Amino acid sequence: MTRHWIAVGAVLATLGACVLPDAQEPTGVGPGLLGQDGPYGALVLHEQMRLGVEGSRRVTLVLPYRARGDVESLPEQVPAVVFVQGGLVQRDRYVWLARHLATRGFAVALPEYTGWLAFFEPGVTRAAADHLETRLGRAARGMVIVGHSLGGVMAVRGALTDTRFSGLALLASQAADGDDVENYRLPMVSIAGTADTSQPLDAARKSWERFGGNATLAVVEDLTHFAWTQRGYDPTVLRETEPQPDDLDAVRLRALYVLDAFLESTLRGDVAAASALRSVPLPPQGVTLEVRP
Numbered sequence: 001m002t003r004h005w006i007a008v009g010a011v012l013a014t015l016g017a018c019v020l021p022d023a024q025e026p027t028g029v030g031p032g033l034l035g036q037d038g039p040y041g042a043l044v045l046h047e048q049m050r051l052g053v054e055g056s057r058r059v060t061l062v063l064p065y066r067a068r069g070d071v072e073s074l075p076e077q078v079p080a081v082v083f084v085q086g087g088l089v090q091r092d093r094y095v096w097l098a099r100h101l102a103t104r105g106f107a108v109a110l111p112e113y114t115g116w117l118a119f120f121e122p123g124v125t126r127a128a129a130d131h132l133e134t135r136l137g138r139a140a141r142g143m144v145i146v147g148h149s150l151g152g153v154m155a156v157r158g159a160l161t162d163t164r165f166s167g168l169a170l171l172a173s174q175a176a177d178g179d180d181v182e183n184y185r186l187p188m189v190s191i192a193g194t195a196d197t198s199q200p201l202d203a204a205r206k207s208w209e210r211f212g213g214n215a216t217l218a219v220v221e222d223l224t225h226f227a228w229t230q231r232g233y234d235p236t237v238l239r240e241t242e243p244q245p246d247d248l249d250a251v252r253l254r255a256l257y258v259l260d261a262f263l264e265s266t267l268r269g270d271v272a273a274a275s276a277l278r279s280v281p282l283p284p285q286g287v288t289l290e291v292r293p
Helices: 003-015 091-103 122-139 150-161 201-210 248-268 271-276
Strands: 041-051 055-065 078-084 107-111 140-148 168-171 188-193 215-220 287-292
Touching: 041 091, 041 122, 055 091, 055 122, 078 091, 078 122, 078 150, 078 248, 091 107, 107 122, 122 140, 122 150, 140 150, 140 248, 150 168, 168 248, 188 201, 188 248, 201 215, 201 287, 215 248, 248 271, 248 287
Parallel strands: 078 107, 078 140, 140 168, 168 188, 188 215
Antiparallel strands: 041 055, 055 107, 215 287
């Protein structure tokens, strides 16, 4: 048992509780349809990760666990996701999404960027990958990088420069003009929305067309730019002026269907999930898929 988990156990004993307050208990029901929560619990931890030789940075980890009341019970194999937040959006607003992925057995790292801008700190993304590898230890099994909005630009650069990432997912985002994505051959998915007023669908499509192959474009009906963030809308945050869908949960279900299929196929080699990204069987109503082999 690591020192971290010993500390967790001590806290739980002190509180006289069986789980941490910020833990979603496992259901044991699964594996869960694409787009829906899976059988695992989701534990949210706020930690310090090493950055450079002497520096450190905060990171939110959301980890899966198997047994009710036992937050130490990691699955035997845990694929991982490094998530790069959108510009000027706090990383905590993506915890709902990280929880969902954790219930499906994925570990998620949400690193902190100065000023909520990943654009100026590419080293933080690499540090988050290092931290995940250290924390998961023998349970680690593959890693992808996911980015929302401006964070997607940095996720592309992470995918191009860090060989630990075996795939790339862009959420309402695109590659920068100068990035050499034409030679990128690993799996990638770009999820775009018809109601996104910040990331035009045409721009997302043109970016996707540049990728060398093994690339999927998913167009989700009524998906807005900030549907990926907590509550989907917050009038206190700059630029959030787009109209919100009448049924945010239904729109998110369609978007998560695609993201889940991508992660399951890329990190677990799930054949059924890979077929779902090729429209076999047909995707849910409101999702259009285009594939470049």
